[in-house]
Amino acid sequence: MAASPFGDAAHKSVPEMRERRAVASEYEAVTDNITVRVTPQYIEKDSTPEDSRYFWAYTVEISNGGSETVRLRSRHWRIIDGNGRTEEVRGPGVVGQTPVLRPGESFRYTSGCPLSTPSGIMVGTYQMTREDGTLFNVEIPAFSLDSPHTRKSLN
DSSP: OOOOTTOGGGGSOOOOOOOOOOOSOOEEEEETTEEEEEEEEEOGGGOBGGGTBEEEEEEEEEEEOSSSOEEEEEEEEEEEETTOOEEEEEEESBTTBOOEEOTTOEEEEEEEEEESSSEEEEEEEEEEEETTSOEEEEEEEEEEEEOTTSOOOOO
């Protein structure tokens, strides 16, 4: 068996969150046979609306439906609050990891996002690399962050 250009990490199992919570919405995007599925959830216990602090957890599942092994190298998020203010976040990997996904494998992680408004939107990209070293971007679908404190309106 040939050595992987991704090193030993390519042969380690990836931790997955097994617990499922009640879900309001799930968002999905597919780029180059990589599926990114996001499930946001408002976290009441970590939010203090009277102090304009609202907190969401979001679970991301990245699945490799292609025929090549890939590694997630970096992330780029745009976080837009209910007032239209945008914050950009860039960095290596996700939750301290740069997971390797062989064909058919998935990686799941949960992270969080605080806002000063009761609603917002997140969208972004992951930069991935193939075994031959080529880089490509994978779309993270735009997903809505809506707290129970969001005033609903019909357009």
